[in-house]
């Protein structure tokens with residue numbers, strides 16, 4: 099479905115240096131029972147965020163007021179495992195619009211782009227730099243510039259470029275999704291289907 | 295002529311058009327849906343005011359969230375019931391074939407597709423489930439998609455995909471006694487890591503792969519996603535054709551012969567190039583087990599958990615966090631550790647061959663007192679065969695409980711959960727934190743190893759017991 103347009107986002111960030119965060123951690127299977135896309139943000143990182151009684155775990159970053167913002171900076175191989183788009187819904191619903199990592203799982207990355215969360219892949223060194231910057235100043239800001247395809251640590255001006263294909267970039271900037279595109283070429287698809 | 299791979303042949307023949315500096319418009323032959331990842335897709339179709347373009351190309355079954363007891367009764371859990379009812383009403387409304395609870399072909403979507411003969415060589419197959427890669431065993435391009443893509447396929451029979459890179463993994467030689475296809479794939483993942491094939495589509499090749507049955511090939515392709523690959527496939531051959539012949543949706547008569555002729559051409563040309571290649575020797579593979587919280591953290595049952603030597607920074611931190619969750623220490627052996635549960639089932643190892651191998655090995659033995667043993671057939675068809683072949687009786691005499699088909703404790707969406715802190719040795723595919731229930735500690739292994747663990751009550755090398 100249509101989502102908010104993404105152009106330039108400058109904000110503070112939430113650091114999550116853990117590696118191999120799979121989508122079962124982002125949203126455990128038992129919270130996939132809804133038949134509508136509502137309320138997933140409440141269960142984002144559920145088992146890291148709350149204990150069995152439902153009390154917030156103090157040591158988890160989402161329960162730490164020092165950190166906030168629309169950008170999640172994560173350890174490598176983020177979003178592996180299950181294809182559940184619910185994981186990205188939870189991330190979006192919680193308020194994140196951009197996830198930064200040195201490495202994303204494929205399906206997760208596609209899911210992000212399909213619902214309007216920008217996945218930004220940077221070098222491992224740059225991620226480490228960001229983590230260090232947040233440690234020194236939890237309010238350090240990051241600027242993600244989609245048209246320019248660059249990400250900058252605002253305080254120092256250190257910057258890196260990131261890749262995204264033109265088609266997806268246009269979609270993100272305009273808030274379009276793939277179905278709009280596919281419906282527009284339904285004649286071509288129909289012709290193709292007849293040959294199958 | 296240009297030399298191409300099996301993957302190229304299937305991919306390229308399904309591209310409706312390529313978007314300049316963008317993805318391909320990729321045509322999907324068959325689409326599987328289940329109750330968990332489809333409701334929002336249907337809801338969005340409704341919001342857009344559009345319908346399902348080619349309903350005959352989609353097949354549905356409820357599997358993830360269904361109870362594995364009393365399937366003939368109303369589902370007790372309200373949310374699960376609503377999801378299954380939504381699936382029913384959506385299938386009814388749009389004319390989609392549904393294999394409902396209790397029907398002859400109900401089961402885990404990746405088990406029933408092949409059983410029905412819906413899955414065929416050269417096809418493109420998607421499903422809102424990452425283990426769709428299972429169907430690659432037939433020489434199909436099959437992979438998991440998100441709900442937005444489910445919506446795209448329902449609406450247009452296409453998705454927008456950039457072509458992945460190509461990897462070939464060859465396993466040559468003969469497997470030794472007690473080693474199964476599950477051990478092959480756990481071994482491969484342990485070597486190239488849980489992210490090692492991200493961005494790739496894998497072709498499995500080599501004599502050890504060719505010698506496997508279709509069931510065993512499915513186990514391998516199934517876990518391709520656990521090393522990050524979009525999917526994995528194996529060139530179709532006589533084993534594939536023999537499996538498909540006579541299946542409900544397989545072609546018949548002259549159509550069959552034409553299909554086999556076409557399918558026989560689906561192979562990688564000699565000299566075709568891959569972006570990456572790995573070669574393994576079957577003789578090096580031994581019974582495997584995982585000790586950590588991703589499927590890449592696997593070792594031979596006889597080995598010790600790796601020490602932290604040479605690790606630093608966030609690598610080391612993540613490693614220790616994982617071992618802490620599992621209650622293990624670096625450097626200690628896994629053999630001999632006490633286990634609480636065993637689970638035989640899932641789209642990885644819930645097929646008849648898996649149940650046969652467990653039954654054969656526990657025959658006349660008893661499960662250990664400390665073990666709760668669940669067997670969940672992948673489908674009604676598997677369940678039926680297990681009864682007919684007398685396997686159920688053998689298993690029940692050994693103290694196993696046979697439940698009804700579904701995903702069950704593979705992802706613990708229903709009531710089949712491993713309690714917090716307990717150890718489960720499981721034939722499923724994911725050992726993530728909480729995968730089998732909050733706090734559950736999962737160790738992945740082959741059905742054979744699981745059978746050995748069930749009998750001894752602790753982590754055991756199956757070769758020592760049988």
Ligand code: SF4
Nearest residue numbers: 425640641701704705
């Ligand atoms: S058995 Fe497990 S892996 Fe397979 S489809 Fe079901 S939940 Fe997914």
